Amino acid sequence: MSNWEEYVRTVEPYVPGEQPNQPDMIKLNTNENPYPPAPGVVEALKNFETDKLRLYPEPTCKVLVDAIADYYGIRSSQVFTGVGSDDVLAMIFMTFFNSKKPILFPDITYSFYDVWADMLRIPFETKALDDDFQIRKEDYYGENGGVVFPNPNAPTGILMPLSEIEDIIAHNRNVIVVVDEAYIDFGGESALPLIEKYDNLLVVQTFSKSRSLAGMRLGFAMGNEKLIRYINDVKYSFNSYTLNQTALSLGVQAIKDREYFEETCAKVIATREWTKCELKKLGFSFGDSMSNFIFATHERVPAKEIFEALREHNIFVRYFSKPRISNYLRISIGTQQEMERLTAFLAVFLGE
Secondary structure, three states: OOOHHHHOOOOOOOOOOOOOOOOOOEEOOOOOOOOOOOHHHHHHHHOOOHHHHHOOOOOOOHHHHHHHHHHHOOOHHHEEEEOHHHHHHHHHHHHHOOOOOOEEEEOOOOOOHHHHHHHOOOOEEEEOOOOOOOOOHHHHOOOOOOEEEEOOOOOOOOOOOHHHHHHHHHOOOOOOEEEEOOOHHHOOOOOHHHHHOOOOEEEEEEOOOOOOOOOOOOEEEEEOHHHHHHHHHHHHHHOOOOOOHHHHHHHHHHHHOHHHHHHHHHHHHHHHHHHHHHHHHOOEEEOOOOOOEEEEEEOOOOHHHHHHHHHHOOEEOEEOOOOOOOOOEEEEOOOHHHHHHHHHHHHHHHOO
8 A cells, every 4th residue: 555645745724715706796805905906907908918928927027026116216136026925925934934943923813824834844933912903012022933924914904003013123133024014005104114224124015905916916025135135046946937927017017006006095995994983883893904904893793693694695704713713704895885785784684
């Protein structure tokens, strides 16, 4: 009998959000942007030279790297791109988290962190959020092999002040600190200015949320030039052609249109604040989310019961059956009309 399974690298995989395809559904479960990509993206796709597809893409992704650097006012040598921020983060884990000391991240956070750590055999410790779901900066002062956390955090939506982020970085000068800013454009202050002060900081962002390109898979990291070189060395040893021709072309158009980007972010923020008010009237409570979702619990009806009722009516939100958060729903912010339909249904269902 073969015993090849002894040598399989087994992992408990990350479980992505459900991707339903129902008529007249309201999809509020995966934090996608409810608005279309920038007009320039649409034009670039219409006019894309399909003959390019027979050629490999340029491996350094220079055209997109330069566009990102220009937008943020940094050097191209300070930018790394990948297939969504998940790919970027995975490359960072492979590159920098290689000591025998545990890396640190919150107990309630993006659930891919422990998956990567397990897969890559990286020791880790989780630090419990406080009772208000806040990260306690003092928990990250001890000796460790690296630090990673989202800001705003996911799935809570809570924003950590930049002063506290800098405090964590300053207490960890001998390891890499990664600030995962997938949701920063919805009201937070980016840690990007700190990359000039701290050579151990990486700031990771994505086109999936605020730039409406979740289906295109584009992410990037910004940091010290030496850190970016190290990540590229790993990338070229793993997969040299990470971004395809179409992604590069559309990504450039998305990052260039500052006016449209700011307009759609403002609409999401306005609808989020309106939704907070409506949910409070219906008996929900939640932290002050600064992301494109709200992490809410109801005063008397269990979250799972609300989740299932919504799902039966083609309204999809995210439910996590996990310790400490099993009575919460993560509700992505859709269009104003979608959120009005959501709250109207909840008012009837909850008898408010």
